[in-house]
Amino acid sequence: MSTTLTPDVVVVGAGPAGLTAAARLAPRLPPGRVLVLDRERAPGGIPRHSDHTGYGLRDLHRVLDGPGYARLLTERAAAAGAEIRTEATVTGWAGDRAVDVTTPRGLLRVAARAVVLATGARERPRPARLIPGDRPPGVLTTGRLQNIVHLHGRSPGRRAVVVGAEPVSWSAVLTLRAAGCTTALMTSEHAVPESYAAFTHPGRLALGVPVATRTRVVRVVGRGRLTGVEIEHLDTGRRRTVACDTLVLTGDWVPEHELARAAGLDLAPGSAAPLTDTALRTSAPGVFAAGNVLHPADTADVAALDGRHVAHQVLRALAGHGPVPGPGVPLVADAPLRWVAPGLLRPGDPPPPRGRLLLRSAELVRLPRVTARQDGRVLGRRTLPWPASPGRVFRVPWGLAAGADRRGGPVRIGL
Amino acid sequence: MAEPPAPYDVAVVGAGVVGSAVARELAGHELTVALLDARDDVGEGTSKANTALLHTGFDATPGTLESRLVRRGYALLSAYAEATGIPVERTGALLVAWTDEELAALPRLHDKAVANGYEHCAPLTAGEVYAQVPALGPGALGGLAVPGESVICSWTTTLALATEARARGAAVLLGHRVEAAEPGPAATTLRTTAGDVAARWVVNAAGLAADTVDGLFGHDRFTVTPRRGELLVYDKLARPLAPRIVLPVPTARGKGVLISPTVYGNVMLGPTAEDVADRGDTATTAAGYDFLLARGRRLMPRLLAEEVTAAYAGLRAAIDRDDYLIEADPERRYLLAGGIRSTGLSASLAIAEHVRDLLGAAGLGLVPRTRLPAPPRMPNLGESAPRPYRDEELIARDGAYGRVICFCERVTEGEIRDALRSPLPPAGPDGLRRRTRAMNGRCQGFSCAGEVEALLEAGP
Incomplete structure (x- = not known):
């Protein structure tokens, strides 16, 4: 028989959100009551292989590189008393708050009083983007690129095209550079690179990389070995071939929601992330979610602060602070906004993490005037000094919707 | 100079599913066998990228060799899969009619199945169709159940056959592209990119290159036209949508696309069918995607809300006639197994038997070996058995x-x-x-x- 563990809380995923949640939970529960599971060989999540600086600003108030940030979050969770198990792959549910786990030391069943899903997000790979053409190796996501370069010391090619011009795209350019690969071109479907200004520091380092705006890759060329990509201008339809031996597909994040789907949790429209309220409860009692599985993908520190937020809500639930208060009011993102997280407001619930609603826009709006409406009434309207950009999570102050009647109709957020 | 090695009794050109099955069958006799392939792996050509269906043969043209061999091959491969652990899922299939023309074609298909010796088809009302596959889009008018149709792992099949051929003593010679064939009094010398291979008999199971290899033996009897089939594989989260294979009703306007569960727990949509000139052109195309997405949207709208996990294209070795072309040429001690289209996976073991018998009739001595090694037990890649x-x-x-x-x-x-x-x-x-x-x-x-x-x- 497999071993059964019965912690108070099991956190699935030892990235910034999961580790931060565990670090908050562990000191407030009896020793050994918080278990973090991660399928990777080492904890830390994506920052482990993001070998550039800029981590930790909002949560730790310091600036670290990715691996350093991952180490520090791990140390803090461990020092707080959380048990972190790596090479522990959650393979399915064994009950409402119980999961089956495969590890090299055998199978585990973990039956907890609360579950936190902190499974993160991944970038859409080539097939999901339906990019036609030959199918040579050399086409990869940023995650895969950084994984092979930073964790395995392998080299990509010599000359790359990077699809996307958002923060993660620049991160890919830096990784390529460190690995001796030139970025010949970045492409963006948008008229303005999604994050040119936003990613100032590494952006400056990487200056000199041309960005082809309003452009998409329409064909991969090369049998056996990648030799180039054909790109098309979206407005003129003009096509040209750019020689490269590496194609990096960046951004276009999707939540790692397999466990959420397997549990039959309600999903947020637009993002397919698990739907949560502002306390980060999912639709299943005792199952919470935090981090980029909810808002694919915001920065690591924002994910970490979700973890801090969810920890307190989990503690409240464990302390038996009554049943979930009412069905709640849905938050709805109106076009060009694609989704909003959290997606539910319930009576008596706290503001969302960091006092922000997180949204994603399908197009660039430079000086977005955001309006929250409910039942025909304007709850709030504000012009924000930062753009709503398709390449970044768009953060909106909670105050805009805070006045909503939590027993009323849907709250619509629009531009 | 060293004596050249003794010629093999038989060289099989092409280590796809058919060549591997033939090599395995022949290696079960007192024969020395070589299995050659141009690529660096078995099953690298047309065998690796197909719809991976285990066909009953219900819709073959009655009376053809294909009809007979698919039917026999279905039984043989079912048993072989059981013995070796090749993943098979007995999902069954539905032919779904979306137009009056298709609906009218169903009784003929039912009769055809009977003529092919398949007795288990059953007509379905529209309600029964939706009861079996609730996620189908609106507009289905009726259907025909083919309970025997199954899904199989085509990769493991070829690998198991080649592995067993090797265990029986066959030499598996990868990276040997045959460029010329020189007949000799006792043996044919195959000039390959990795040196000469001499064999008394040569079997051509070269798939897309079968006509080229046939030409090396002085024949000019058929042309392979690569037919590209693009496929989309959807995320495992879509698997509950497709409990059965959903087949199109073939009409005068072509075969249409199918939706099928895979043994790996995904859902496949495809294939397209496009004749291409280039035998290496397994590129996917924007037109192919558009076509499949348009069909998929009608067949199963909910499927399109799921992520695409893989997109690929395979080439079928279509020839200009409506049956397999398997012929021995005793004079040249040569046999052609050509025109083996996508049903070749299902028929592979029966094709191997048929090839063996033709070779025997043509003069190859066939003495079954005693004490053959047990069939290999293959790693399970399927979701229906424990992993x-x-x-x-x-x-x-x-x-x-x-x-x-x-x-x-x-x-x-x-x-x-x-x-x-x-x-x-x-x-x-x-x-x-x-x-x-x-x-x-x-x-x-x-x-x-x-x-x-x-x-x-x-x-x-």
């Missing part, structure tokens, strides 16, 4: 089976190691994918590529 990551005892014996490397497909270090140590190890990442499923999942190596590549590099 190592959930096998408590296996993990207790060896923790490598509990170390999940490819998270999406749940492939463990133990399985990757086993593939690298197998009798026919992979030549690279693609071969490893076909042996383990590693990196075939929804993230396409986002998480595991580095780890997998390191294991490949470290070798056995």
Whole structure:
């Protein structure tokens, strides 16, 4: 028989959100009551292989590189008393708050009083983007690129095209550079690179990389070995071939929601992330979610602060602070906004993490005037000094919707 | 100078599913056998990218060789899969009629099935169709159930056959592209890119290159026209939508696309059918995607809301006639197994028997060997049987089976190691994918590529 563990809380995923949640939970529960599971060989999540600086600003108030940030979050969770198990792959549910786990030391069943899903997000790979053409190796996501370069010391090619011009795209350019690969071109479907200004520091380092705006890759060329990509201008339809031996597909994040789907949790429209309220409860009692599985993908520190937020809500639930208060009011993102997280407001619930609603826009709006409406009434309207950009999570102050009647109709957020 | 090695009794050109089955069959006799392929792995050509259906043969043209061999092959491969652990799922299929023309064609298809010796078809009302596959889009008018149609792992099939051929003593000569054939009094010398291979008899199972190889023997009787079929493989989360294979009703306007569960737990949509000039052109196309998405949207709208995990294209070796072309040429001690289209997977073992009998009739001495090795037990790549990551005892014996490397497909270090140590190890990442499923999942190596590549590099 497999071993059964019965912690108070099991956190699935030892990235910034999961580790931060565990670090908050562990000191407030009896020793050994918080278990973090991660399928990777080492904890830390994506920052482990993001070998550039800029981590930790909002949560730790310091600036670290990715691996350093991952180490520090791990140390803090461990020092707080959380048990972190790596090479522990959650393979399915064994009950409402119980999961089956495969590890090299055998199978585990973990039956907890609360579950936190902190499974993160991944970038859409080539097939999901339906990019036609030959199918040579050399086409990869940023995650895969950084994984092979930073964790395995392998080299990509010599000359790359990077699809996307958002923060993660620049991160890919830096990784390529460190690995001796030139970025010949970045492409963006948008008229303005999604994050040119936003990613100032590494952006400056990487200056000199041309960005082809309003452009998409329409064909991969090369049998056996990648030799180039054909790109098309979206407005003129003009096509040209750019020689490269590496194609990096960046951004276009999707939540790692397999466990959420397997549990039959309600999903947020637009993002397919698990739907949560502002306390980060999912639709299943005792199952919470935090981090980029909810808002694919915001920065690591924002994910970490979700973890801090969810920890307190989990503690409240464990302390038996009554049943979930009412069905709640849905938050709805109106076009060009694609989704909003959290997606539910319930009576008596706290503001969302960091006092922000997180949204994603399908197009660039430079000086977005955001309006929250409910039942025909304007709850709030504000012009924000930062753009709503398709390449970044768009953060909106909670105050805009805070006045909503939590027993009323849907709250619509629009531009 | 050293004496040239003795010629093989038989050289089989092409290590796809058909060539591997033929080599395995012949190696079960007192014969020396070589299995040659131009590529660096078995099943690298048309055998690796097909719809992976185990056909009953219900819709073949009655009276053809194909009809007979598919029917026989279905029984043989079903039993062989059982013996070797090739994943098979007995899903059954539905032909679904969406137009009056298609509806009217169903009774004829039912009769045809009976003429092909398949007695288990049953007509279905529209209500019964939706009861079996509720996620179908609106507008189905009726259907025909074909309960025997199944899905199979085509990669494991070819690999099992070639592995067993090798265990029976056949030489598997990969990277041997045949460029010329020189007849001699006792043996034909095949000039290959990796040196000469001499054999008394030569079997041509070269698939897309079968007409070219046929020409090397002085024949000019058919032309292979590669027919490209593009396929989309949807995320495992879509699997509940497709409990059965949903087949189109063939009409005068062509065969249409199907939706099928896969043994790996995904859902496949395809194929397109496009004749191409280039025998290496397995590129996917924007037009192919548009076509499949348009069809899919009608067939099963909910499927399109799921992520696409893989998109690929295979080439079918279509020829200009409506049956397999399997003929012995006793004078040249040569046999052609050509025109074996996508049904060749189902028919492979029966084709091997048929080839054996033709060779025997043409003068090849066939003495069955006694004490053959047991068939290989293949690693399970299917979702309908337990896989190592959930096998408590296996993990207790060896923790490598509990170390999940490819998270999406749940492939463990133990399985990757086993593939690298197998009798026919992979030549690279693609071969490893076909042996383990590693990196075939929804993230396409986002998480595991580095780890997998390191294991490949470290070798056995």
